[in-house]
Amino acid sequence: MEKILFAGSSNFDKMAEKIAKASHIHFGNILIQKFACGEKYIQLLNDVKGKIVYIYQTANENPDEIIMETLLMANAAKENGAKKIILISPLLLYSRQDKKTTKDKREPISAKLLARLYETAGIGKIITCHLHSELILKFYKIPILNLKVYHLFAKELKKIIKKQRDWQVVSPDEGARKDGQKFAQILGGLETAFFKKERESPDKKINMVSSLNFYGNIKGKNVILFDDMVDTGGTIIKAKEKLILMGAKKIILAAVHPVLSGNAKEKLEKANFFKIFFSNSVPINDCSNKLMKNLEIIDLTSEIKKHL
Numbered sequence: 001m002e003k004i005l006f007a008g009s010s011n012f013d014k015m016a017e018k019i020a021k022a023s024h025i026h027f028g029n030i031l032i033q034k035f036a037c038g039e040k041y042i043q044l045l046n047d048v049k050g051k052i053v054y055i056y057q058t059a060n061e062n063p064d065e066i067i068m069e070t071l072l073m074a075n076a077a078k079e080n081g082a083k084k085i086i087l088i089s090p091l092l093l094y095s096r097q098d099k100k101t102t103k104d105k106r107e108p109i110s111a112k113l114l115a116r117l118y119e120t121a122g123i124g125k126i127i128t129c130h131l132h133s134e135l136i137l138k139f140y141k142i143p144i145l146n147l148k149v150y151h152l153f154a155k156e157l158k159k160i161i162k163k164q165r166d167w168q169v170v171s172p173d174e175g176a177r178k179d180g181q182k183f184a185q186i187l188g189g190l191e192t193a194f195f196k197k198e199r200e201s202p203d204k205k206i207n208m209v210s211s212l213n214f215y216g217n218i219k220g221k222n223v224i225l226f227d228d229m230v231d232t233g234g235t236i237i238k239a240k241e242k243l244i245l246m247g248a249k250k251i252i253l254a255a256v257h258p259v260l261s262g263n264a265k266e267k268l269e270k271a272n273f274f275k276i277f278f279s280n281s282v283p284i285n286d287c288s289n290k291l292m293k294n295l296e297i298i299d300l301t302s303e304i305k306k307h308l
């Protein structure tokens with residue numbers, strides 16, 4: 001069956017073109033405009049009738065706009081006879097908001113709402129990568145492929161790890177602990193340790209880490225801090241500072257999604273990690289060589305290609 005891939009405006013590193021080329025899928029043209037009032041206008045410029053339509057969209061600094069755009073793209077494909085619509089979204093927006101944080105506050109379950117919206121727009125399958133929590137899978141009636149990419153990171157890290165007993169994998173919060181343990185296994189059975197993290201209540205300071213307590217023994221070891229994402233950098237930098245105080249030696253940061261909001265890049269540069277590994281699930285724009293000189297990008301193209 002004929003396939004075509006369209007990209008939304010989060011694709012400013014041209015990852016979608018790379019995926020299309022590697023998979024021999026036609027890369028479609030799209031018109032994205034904004035009305036004076038700010039509403040979006042979408043037009044798919046290639047025929048979609050009877051075709052499998054892939055939509056590539058990930059995160060950028062305007063997540064709500066990206067979501068609306070994705071819904072309009074899917075709906076344009078559905079209303080014009082696409083056979084199946086598959087969203088490729090290496091970082092699935094709003095997936096961290098998978099539950100109410102407290103019983104007594106009137107909060108939405110945002111990730112669940114997103115599931116309904118994507119399905120209603122016509123999306124029949126989602127390919128994503130390293131979800132923050134698999135809890136959200138239960139919100140979907142359509143299949144979601146959650147690609148785990150530990151092996152891609154491990155391939156690069158194994159080039160650095162000479163003696164396994166000198167290294168530990170540390171998870172910066174309890175949510176990331178299971179992933180840290182799996183990653184440590186893939187790296188040949190490294191020891192693991194973890195932090196317990198408390199955040200400030202969102203009514204006070206959203207995103208702020210209030211406390212981070214360590215469980216393990218790190219003295220004299222090198223550390224791989226492994227997390228699903230770095231957003232403001234608050235978690236990872238606080239964890240690094242504590243590890244240094246406790247006697248850790250080299251510290252490598254490995255995280256799948258480089259959200260890098262606000263001045264996160266500058267903060268990471270100052271933190272001076274021995275090495276940083278991010279995937280290209282989110283494009284890192286303006287990554288000047290001065291900034292994050294120790295950064296290495298893990299390319300997800302081949303992994304995504306396998307599933308198209």
Ligand code: R5P
Nearest residue numbers: 228229230231232233234235
């Ligand atoms: C949250 O639990 C995630 O796993 C990350 O630790 C978090 O999103 C990172 O956020 P930030 O970089 O703003 O501390």
